[in-house]
Amino acid sequence: MGGSRPNIAIVGGGIGGLFAANALMAHGLHVSVYEQALALGEVGAGVFLTPNSVRQLERIGLGPAVEKWGARVGPGSRYFRHDGTPIAPVQVTDSSGWNATFGMHRADLVELLAGAMPTGVVHTGHRCTAFEQSGDVSRVCFSNGAVVEADTVVAADGIHSELRPYVFPPSDPVFSGSVAYRGVLAHESVPNWPTDSWLMWLGKAKHFLTFPVRAGQVINYVGFVPADEQMKESWSSPGDPDVLRREFAGWDPRIESLLQQVQMTFRWALYDREPLPTWTRGRLTLLGDAAHPMLPHLGQGANQSIEDGMALATILARADRTTVPAALVAYERLRRERVAQVQRGARENGMRYDSAYADLGVRDTEIAAHAAFRKRLYDHDVVPEAQAAAMALT
Numbered sequence: 389m390g391g392s393r394p395n396i397a398i399v400g401g402g403i404g405g406l407f408a409a410n411a412l413m414a415h416g417l418h419v420s421v422y423e424q425a426l427a428l429g430e431v432g433a434g435v436f437l438t439p440n441s442v443r444q445l446e447r448i449g450l451g452p453a454v455e456k457w458g459a460r461v462g463p464g465s466r467y468f469r470h471d472g473t474p475i476a477p478v479q480v481t482d483s484s485g486w487n488a489t490f491g492m493h494r495a496d497l498v499e500l501l502a503g504a505m506p507t508g509v510v511h512t513g514h515r516c517t518a519f520e521q522s523g524d525v526s527r528v529c530f531s532n533g534a535v536v537e538a539d540t541v542v543a544a545d546g547i548h549s550e551l552r553p554y555v556f557p558p559s560d561p562v563f564s565g566s567v568a569y570r571g572v573l574a575h576e577s578v579p580n581w582p583t584d585s586w587l588m589w590l591g592k593a594k595h596f597l598t599f600p601v602r603a604g605q606v607i608n609y610v611g612f613v614p615a616d617e618q619m620k621e622s623w624s625s626p627g628d629p630d631v632l633r634r635e636f637a638g639w640d641p642r643i644e645s646l647l648q649q650v651q652m653t654f655r656w657a658l659y660d661r662e663p664l665p666t667w668t669r670g671r672l673t674l675l676g677d678a679a680h681p682m683l684p685h686l687g688q689g690a691n692q693s694i695e696d697g698m699a700l701a702t703i704l705a706r707a708d709r710t711t712v713p714a715a716l717v718a719y720e721r722l723r724r725e726r727v728a729q730v731q732r733g734a735r736e737n738g739m740r741y742d743s744a745y746a747d748l749g750v751r752d753t754e755i756a757a758h759a760a761f762r763k764r765l766y767d768h769d770v771v772p773e774a775q776a777a778a779m780a781l782t
C-alpha cells in the first residue's frame with residue numbers, strides 16, 4: 389500500500405454515521421463526523437437489533453453495552469392475527485441458535501455509539517449545504533461557514549440526503565400509504581406486559597408491534613395504519629393518542645389495554661426509495677438511509693446501515709489516498725445487491741403484515757415460512773466478503 393492513509397469526513401451523526409465512525413476508527417483511520425443538530429439525539433422510540441448487526445457492534449467492543457442497555461427477546465416472541473389468535477413464533481436467532489436480537493431505545497444506541505469515541509470527533513451544529521471534488525481533494529461546505537477537506541466523504545445524512553444528488557440525479561421518495569404511530573411506555577404503567585418478547589398483531593391494512601427496550605424497563609410500541617395523501621403531510625409529527633386508540637379498537641384486548649396508557653405518540657410517514665443504481669462518485673459515497681431508505685417491515689434500516697459501516701471500514705482500511713475511489717466502488721459493489729434485496733423484502737413483508745391476502749391461511753403459512761429468510765438475513769457476516777473485496781484491490 390503506497391501513499392498515506394485517507395482521512396474521512398462523515399456527514400450525518402445518526403445511527404449509520406456514528407457506527408461507521410466507530411468502525412473506521414477501530415481500523416485505525418482518521419474520522420470526523422459533522423451533524424446538523426446542535427446536540428446528538430434520537431426520537432423516543434425503539435430500534436430492533438438483529439444478529440447481523442450485533443455481530444458488528446461486538447467487533448467494535450459494544451457487545452456488553454448492548455447486553456446492558458438492550459432488552460433481549462426470546463422464544464415467547466409471536467405473530468398473532470388482529471384478535472390475538474397465534475400465527476407463528478418469531479425467528480429470534482441465527483441458524484446456529486445464537487440469540488442476539490435486542491430491542492434498544494434509539495437514544496441509548498446513539499449515546500453508546502457517540503460515547504465510544506473520543507471527544508472532538510463529532511462536530512454538531514454543522515449543516516452540510518454543498519460538496520465539490522476535483523482530483524485528489526473533496527470539500528464539504530456547511531451553513532455555519534465552515535469548509536472541510538477530506539480524502540473521502542461519506543454521506544450518512546438520511547433519507548433526505550443533501551449529498552445524494554452529487555452522486556445520482558434527485559428523485560422523490562416513494563410514499564407507502566402508511567404511517568407509523570410510535571412511542572414508549574414505562575413498564576410500570578403496563579406491569580403485565582412481557583419484557584422478553586417481540587409481539588406483532590396483523591390485521592387488514594394495519595399492524596401493531598411491541599418490544600421491550602432499556603433492559604425491559606420500557607416498552608416500545610408501533611401502530612402501522614393506512615394514510616391518505618393529506619395525512620402524509622409531515623415525515624414526523626406528534627400524533628393524537630385517541631386517534632391511535634380508535635385505529636386499534638376491537639383488536640386483541642391486550643392492545644387496547646396498552647394503548648389506554650399512551651399519553652403522547654409520534655406519527656411517522658413511511659417512505660422508501662427504489663434501489664439506486666450507484667452510490668458512489670469519485671471520493672463521495674452514500675451510507676445508510678442516504679443510500680437505501682427502506683420500509684421498516686423487516687426492521688433492518690439501522691441493521692443494514694451498521695453492516696454498511698463495517699464493510700466500508702474493512703475496505704478503506706486497505707486503501708490509501710490515491711486508491712480511495714476504487715475502494716468506494718468496491719464497497720458499493722459489495723453492498724448494493726444485498727441491501728436491494730432487503731429493501732424489496734421489506735415491501736413484500738409489509739403486504740403480509742397488512743394482511744393483503746384473499747386467503748389469510750396462505751398469509752399465515754408464509755409468515756411461518758419466513759423464518760428461513762430471517763435466518764439467512766441474520767447469518768450474514770459482512771466482514772469476510774469485505775476482506776476479500778479489499779484484498780482484490782491490492
Ligand SMILES: Cc1cc2nc3c(=O)[nH]c(=O)nc-3n(C[C@H](O)[C@H](O)[C@H](O)COP(=O)(O)OP(=O)(O)OC[C@H]3O[C@@H](n4cnc5c(N)ncnc54)[C@H](O)[C@@H]3O)c2cc1C
Nearest residue numbers: 400402403404424436516545546676677687688689690691
Ligand atoms: C417507524 C420506523 C421504525 C423503524 N424500526 C427499525 C428497526 O426496528 N430496526 C432497524 O434496523 N431500523 C429501523 N428503522 C430504520 C432506521 O431508523 C434507519 O434506517 C436508521 O436509523 C439509519 O439511519 P441513518 O443514520 O442512515 O439516517 P438517520 O437516522 O436519518 O440520520 C441522519 C443524520 O444526518 C443528519 N443530517 C441530515 N441532513 C444533514 C445535513 N445536511 N448536514 C449534516 N447532518 C445532516 C440528521 O440530523 C441525522 O442525525 C425504522 C424506521 C422507521 C421510520
